[in-house]
Amino acid sequence: MxxxxxxxxxxxxxxxxxxxxxxxxxxxxxxxxxxxxxxxxxxxxxxxxxxxxxxxxxxxxxxxxxxxxxxxxxxxxxxxxxxxxxxxxxxxxxxxxxxxxxxxxxxxxxxxxxxxxxxxxxxxxxxxxxxxxxxxxxxxxxxxxxxxxxxxxxxSMIINRNRKILRLIELPQADELVTCLSEIAVAMGKVTSPDDIARIKQDPNCEKIRAEINRLIKYLVLFDEKAAQDCQLMMFVAQFFKDGLFWPIEKKQQFIEFIKLQMDTLKLRLTELLNAxxxxxxxxxxxxxxxxxxxxxxxxxxxxxxxxxxxxxxxxxxxxxx
Ligand SMILES: C[S@@+](CC[C@H](N)C(=O)[O-])C[C@H]1O[C@@H](n2cnc3c(N)ncnc32)[C@H](O)[C@@H]1O
Known part of the structure; x- marks a missing residue:
């Protein structure tokens, strides 16, 4: 279905x-x-x-x-x-x-x-x-x-490429990255002005999560750079910090749910493809x-x-x- x-x-x-x-x-x-x-x-x-x-x-x-x-x-x-x-x-x-x-x-x-x-x-x-x-x-x-x-x-080139993408998005680090986005959305609190950005930069908890996000991105890109680009996860993360920084927390959480759905659908689609x-x-x-x-x-x-x-x-x- x-x-x-x-x-x-x-x-x-x-x-x-x-x-x-x-x-x-x-x-x-x-x-x-x-x-x-x-x-x-x-x-x-x-x-x-x-x-x-x-x-x-x-x-x-x-x-x-x-x-x-x-x-x-x-x-x-x-x-x-x-x-x-x-x-x-x-x-x-x-x-x-x-x-x-x-x-x-x-x-x-x-x-x-x-x-x-x-x-x-x-x-x-x-x-x-x-x-x-x-x-x-x-x-x-x-x-x-x-x-x-x-x-x-x-x-085939099609299957080989998609097998690599599936391998990457099935890594626990891919899930962890999305979880970290959710954590940082809460830790940052309301972000409406440059003062908030300064506050966040001083916040040890936010800095800790941000460092973890950077570590996970680095891990995934080193694992397979092309697959990391192809699966769109990096693009979503960039979008979260660029367009999404000033969104209300609920909107940030909605976007994170959207990313999860995209990743789950991709896993399902690629599994079907490989099995076919x-x-x-x-x-x-x-x-x-x-x-x-x-x-x-x-x-x-x-x-x-x-x-x-x-x-x-x-x-x-x-x-x-x-
Ligand atoms: C990769 S697409 C191929 C579409 C098209 N032939 C093309 O080359 O662009 C595979 C299609 O097969 C359909 N499909 C999967 N299982 C099917 C089934 N049991 N009977 C009919 N269509 C099916 C899917 O809904 C999907 O649209």
Missing amino acids: YMNNHWSEYWQQGHTTSFGEALSGNYEGVLKSIWQPTFAGLQDGFMAVDIGTGNGSLPLLIREALIGANIKGEVVGVDLAEVKLTDKAQAQQSDIVIKLLSNEASESLPFASATVDLYTSQFGFEYSNINLSLKEASRVLKDNGHFCLVFHHSN SFDELKLAGFIGEFTQNLLSLNELKVLKNEQNEVLGWYLSAQKNIL
């Missing part, structure tokens, strides 16, 4: 991909080009389904890939969270109809059996119960229908389920970017004709 909420909040901010500000438009590079041959193979009147679609990044790439192809078709994006196309995407005229369905799970899809030509997912499928979703994919696919996934690799990723062993187990689900593997590869860094796995399979 948590998961549903945090993704809904994320998609309501209007992002197109799950890479947030780092990728303001839609996917580029390998994560776009890998799909082009699959999309180019779609026939007139096709029905495609995209799982864990978010705000429809892949459906929009399908539409873009088929501009000028003179074929009609439908792409239904499915997500457990509350999702929607941006107004701009909604307004585009196209022969490719895109529908996004919120609050729908890949384990139980709202489609009749043998109705889908192409089943896709980019960084979505792996968050679900993969065995149930695989069975369901096989049910909705037509004979010869395609099953194509891009999914998280446990050793596939190493070779998990992948072997997954592919081992294909035969009984009437799927044949066509292609499996590690996707890398221009700098040769791992981005994820790519897998393509096809439903067997009985």
Whole structure:
């Protein structure tokens, strides 16, 4: 349930991909080009389904890939969270109809059996119960229908970076830092004028907590500077002392509660992400389920970017004709 909420909040901010500000438009590079041959193979009147679609990044790439192809078709994006196309995407005229369905799970899809030509997912499928979703994919696919996934690799740059952030925010020192903010808010008392600042500087208790805050910041930055920046904790602490210094105590405490919530949500999100990723062993187990689900593997590869860094796995399979 948590998961549903945090993704809904994320998609309501209007992002197109799950890479947030780092990728303001839609996917580029390998994560776009890998799909082009699959999309180019779609026939007139096709029905495609995209799982864990978010705000429809892949459906929009399908539409873009088929501009000028003179074929009609439908792409239904499915997500457990509350999702929607941006107004701009909604307004585009196209022969490719895109529908996004919120609050729908890949384990139980709202489609009749043998109705889908192409089943896709980019960084979505792996968050679900993969065995149930695989069975369901096989049910909705037509004979010869395609099953194509891009999914998280446990050793990708994305996962490695996020693993480091999680390691940092799970340190007791990260919690202690937030506790110290709360203590200093009380110890400082009302702060309204430069005289108060002078008073605080003379106060041994305030100085003691301030020294502890500095020690904790130093510890965290030395532990992993990049992760310390990426998790935003340092930015929140700076904001507390800069914008927040003259706030009433209640407002300071509210801000500290906000920081705690942000850190807890981040922990949850990153734990889900790491659990969703596939190493070779998990992948072997997954592919081992294909035969009984009437799927044949066509292609499996590690996707890398221009700098040769791992981005994820790519897998393509096809439903067997009985
Ligand atoms: C990382 S986002 C990927 C979104 C999009 N495909 C992209 O590449 O930007 C993962 C999405 O999977 C969705 N999701 C997680 N479990 C799901 C399930 N069982 N069924 C459908 N969607 C699910 C989440 O709500 C979230 O929106």
